[in-house]
Amino acid sequence: MTSLTTGTRQRAARVGGADRILGAREVTDFIAEQLAGIDADGLSVCVLVPDATRNCPLPLLVGAVHRALHGRASRLTVLIALGTHGAMSDDALAEHLGYRGRDLAEVYPGTTVRNHEWWKPQTFADLGTIPSARIEELSEGRMSGDVEVLLNRAVVDHDIALVVGPVLPHEVVGMSGGNKYFFPGVAGQKIIDVSHWLGALITSAEIIGTTEVTPVRALINDGAALIPARTYALCVVTAETPEEDDGIPADSDRSTALHSVSFGDCVSSWESAAEISAATHVTYLDAPVRRVLSLVPAMYGEIWTGAKGFYKVEPVVADGGEVILYAPHIREIATSHPEIHEIGYHCRDYFVEQWDAFQHIHWGVLAHSTHLRGAGTYDPATGEERLRVDVTLATGIPEETCRALNLGYRDPATIDVAEFTADPGTLVVPRAGEVLFRLR
The missing domain is CATH 3.40.50.11440 (LarA, N-terminal domain)
Known part of the structure; x- marks a missing residue:
């Protein structure tokens, strides 16, 4: 001891x-x-x-x-x-x-x-x-x-x-x-x-x-x-x-x-x-990866919690890369927080630069939105949002819902974990959500 x-x-x-x-x-x-x-x-x-x-x-x-x-x-x-x-x-x-x-x-x-x-x-x-x-x-x-x-x-x-x-x-x-x-x-x-x-x-x-x-x-x-x-x-x-x-x-x-x-x-x-x-609970990589396939475990029953499969891997994804949250069991975004359907998923600056339009939303919901969308910029003059990485849901949530929330969609039936594992540009993370990945 x-x-x-x-x-x-x-x-x-x-x-x-x-x-x-x-x-x-x-x-x-x-x-x-x-x-x-x-x-x-x-x-x-x-x-x-x-x-x-x-x-x-x-x-x-x-x-x-x-x-x-x-x-x-x-x-x-x-x-x-x-x-x-x-x-x-x-x-x-x-x-x-x-x-x-x-x-x-x-x-x-x-x-x-x-x-x-x-x-x-x-x-x-x-x-x-x-x-x-x-x-x-x-x-x-x-x-x-x-x-x-x-x-x-x-x-x-x-x-x-x-x-x-x-x-x-x-x-x-x-x-x-x-x-x-x-x-x-x-x-x-x-x-x-x-x-x-x-x-x-x-x-x-x-x-x-x-x-x-x-x-x-x-x-x-x-x-x-x-x-x-x-x-x-x-x-x-x-x-x-x-x-x-x-x-x-x-x-x-x-x-x-x-x-x-x-x-x-x-x-x-x-x-x-x-x-x-x-x-x-921190794993270090020598170089960034182009893509991450996060295998989201069953203990996360909705994206509100399953998003941890993104938070913990974002630091090792290269600019312009992609994180796929693979969770066929997830069919809900956030049962206790329907406001997320009102605002969607965006980077921090999207909300900060338009604060008058969003300050009435629970700030915890705004925070969840930014955490899942990661780093990015927003130009209020043009309305253009630029995001560092793509976030794709391969879940039981319909494509139209994903697109409406500013997230990508992939049919989970098309995910072959072995194929992703064999790809040298892809990091496959089992039981994603608790171990953090960082670059050395």
Whole structure:
């Protein structure tokens, strides 16, 4: 186990590393040891976890947390940090947390499981305001205005909030995880919009994969400082393992493969995990490629989340190149965000240069639009938009919908993965969406 320090002060405890894959026993023993050291007796605990759009062995992790806290905590609530994703069904929750076919009370006695119901105003508690001067400072003058900080009241109504989830390269904040599970994970619309649009203004290309505290990370840390509950995080780094790999410990399996687990406050544990994730979830190429075929996994059920198959590969695509998102299972653009059909997909400058026409749209939707379209320019005098790369959907979404949204279309039935793999100018990315590709 490694301890990370700032100066002489111990920061986060960690088990594992970039060159290791942990056994399940190592993980559970570490979690038990760390949670035994916190004052949780007689206190209520809210455990924040990701939804199914993150690859994470939650049954292993939440099971270990429950064993460490059940009988000590006065009550336990597991809160799904949806952000603005769609709610998970009861069956999906049971599968996600490992109690499928059994009663919740049998597997996790004394525990409540809840979706973050972001669509209901009564979900939120008002924690205060981040002042305009701070927003101007963080955005280097790009944005201004006070930002109200609304958070799911389940967090506020518990004595302790414990984040449990992976740290991965992220297009808005640099590296996901930690306090991001509060903002935007279970936050109100305003801080979601401001944080995502700030990331879009800086651009995904500049932010993604950054392990330092980006302006967006600083903003969400400011929001988290207003949380009245004591906050901790178990930040994990998942392991990508090929089918033929025999290096997984005998007491684990591929569905629970982890490189590391870090525990501490939400900043130090995130820093610890981000260090490992930068070594395990970033792949470097020596030269740009003409085309990328991203094989989008089933955990992304719509383009709103499946677009990660573009974000993570755009940095290695040559100017004028193409990214194909191959996902025959995807038939929706964004079920919770119909505004995207109003604006389509465009580069950042398309919106900035026509702000009066678009500022009424949720800025998080505008940010999603720019992230999927990537770098480009817009000339307001001529109305011409020039985009650095082409984005083509090979999905179950009709061609007319793709074209109307300013995206390319290809019939997924015409995709032969083996043929693309044999093309030296094409990079084929399996399970696209979590590993970032960069040029050296």
